[in-house]
Amino acid sequence: xxxxxxxxxxxxxxxxxxxxxxxxxxxxxxxxxxxxxxxxxxxxxxxxxxxxxxxxxxxxxxxxxxxxxxxxxxxxxxxxxxxxxxxxxxxxxxxxxxxxxxxxxxxxxxxxxxxxxxxxxxxxxxxxxx
Amino acid sequence: xxxxxxxxxxxxxxxxxxxxxxxxxxxxxxxxxxxxxxxxxxxxxxxxxxxxxxxxxxxxxxxxxxxxxxxxxxxxxxxxxxxxxxxxxxxxxxxxxxxxxxxxxxxxxxxxxxxxxxxxxxxxxxxxxx
Numbered sequence: 001x002x003x004x005x006x007x008x009x010x011x012x013x014x015x016x017x018x019x020x021x022x023x024x025x026x027x028x029x030x031x032x033x034x035x036x037x038x039x040x041x042x043x044x045x046x047x048x049x050x051x052x053x054x055x056x057x058x059x060x061x062x063x064x065x066x067x068x069x070x071x072x073x074x075x076x077x078x079x080x081x082x083x084x085x086x087x088x089x090x091x092x093x094x095x096x097x098x099x100x101x102x103x104x105x106x107x108x109x110x111x112x113x114x115x116x117x118x119x120x121x122x123x124x125x126x127x128x129x130x
Numbered sequence: 131x132x133x134x135x136x137x138x139x140x141x142x143x144x145x146x147x148x149x150x151x152x153x154x155x156x157x158x159x160x161x162x163x164x165x166x167x168x169x170x171x172x173x174x175x176x177x178x179x180x181x182x183x184x185x186x187x188x189x190x191x192x193x194x195x196x197x198x199x200x201x202x203x204x205x206x207x208x209x210x211x212x213x214x215x216x217x218x219x220x221x222x223x224x225x226x227x228x229x230x231x232x233x234x235x236x237x238x239x240x241x242x243x244x245x246x247x248x249x250x251x252x253x254x255x256x257x258x259x260x
Contacts, residue, residue, distance in 0.1 A: 007250040014247050027171055029159050036166035041157055041222035056251040080253045086245040088234050092171035094242045098253055104218050112224045115216040117144050120137040121186040123210045123228055 011053045019090035020046065023063075026093055030058060030103070033082040033096040039103035040111040049093065056081050058095055077101035141183045149220035150176060153193075156223055160188060160233065163212040163226040169233035170241040179223065186211050188225055207231035 020026050026049065030039045042060040044052065048068055051059040057070050058079035072078030083096035104111040150156050156179065160169045172190040174182065178198055181189040187200050188209035202208030213226035234241040 010248070011250050017245060027157055029168055029171060031168055036168075038159055038161055038166075038168060038224050041159060041217060053247060053249045054251055056249075056253060081249050081251070082253055084247040084249050085242040086247055087171060087241040088236050088238075088244060089241075090245075092241075093247065094168050106218050108218075111217040111219075111222075112215040114218060115147060115220075117183060117214040117216055117223065118140070119183045119186070119211050119214050120141050121184055121211070123186060123212055 008054065011050060015046065015049060015053070017086060017090055018046070018049065018093070021091065025061060025063070026091055028052075028058075028060065028093045028095055030079060030095050030097055030099075032099050032103075037110055038112060039079075039097070039099055039109075044093065052081060052095065053084060058097055071103070072100065075101070075105070077103065079103070138184065141180060145176065145179060145183070147216055147220055148176070148179065148223070151221065155191060155193070156221060158182075158188075158190065158223045158225055160209060160225050160227055160229075162229050167240050168242060169209075169227070169229055169239075174223065182211060182225065183214060188227055201233070202230065205231070205235070207233065209233070 018026055024045045025043045028042045028044045032039055043063060045061045048059045048061045058081055059068055059070050062069050078100045080098040082098060085094045102109050108114060148156055154175045155173045158172045158174045160172065162169055173193060175191045178189045178191045188211055189198055189200050192199050208230050210228040212228055215224045232239050238244060
């Protein structure tokens with residue numbers, strides 16, 4: 001068996017632990033590996049996750065378009081995989097990346113840069129205790 | 131109108147921008163405000179998000195138990211709200227918190243500490259280019 005076959009089998013083994021939802025999807029949080037900015041949240045089915053773990057490029061499943069897509073195929077703002085971890089109940093993946101350029105299609109660095117929900121109460125109990 | 135009423139109305143206005151899914155839920159990524167660790171992913175319905183934005187404590191909707199829950203009510207490991215931002219298409223919230231103690235019910239700091247998916251190819255294009 002080649003190293004490539006062994007590696008693909010290892011990836012398949014690790015993917016057995018993922019708890020895909022009723023639509024066959026798992027939430028993928030994308031985080032810049034060095035600054036630790038949370039860049040975006042996307043969705044992966046098993047094939048998108050397999051491609052992510054074996055190609056070096058983050059691959060999503062588009063629920064609205066019904067197709068696979070990779071950040072940067074049209075914009076050039078690619079997401080290069082640095083790591084990937086599964087959460088304790090298997091239904092969320094944290095993907096560590098090198099993001100080239102803006103992660104958001106609106107041109108901002110992250111998809112969370114534009115819309116502050118401004119909590120009315122912040123860190124309340126801690127202030128109450130101090 | 132009291133300040134409290136005005137604040138509650140402002141929160142309701144901001145929540146109009148949230149695109150809850152078919153189950154009435156939005157994904158909530160929880161991030162430690164200073165270290166920027168991603169601690170966990172949870173789910174909020176409109177009421178859980180309203181409580182999160184108005185109480186100072188992160189509140190989720192448990193899909194398995196069908197009830198609201200706040201991290202730390204039994205363990206003491208509370209999540210105190212520092213900020214909250216909505217993503218560009220309105221279907222994910224990034225909540226900045228002060229996490230007291232471990233975020234994960236398994237006792238680890240984050241829910242992503244235990245299960246490395248070990249991508250077979252890492253940062254491939256960048257290496258190829260250098």
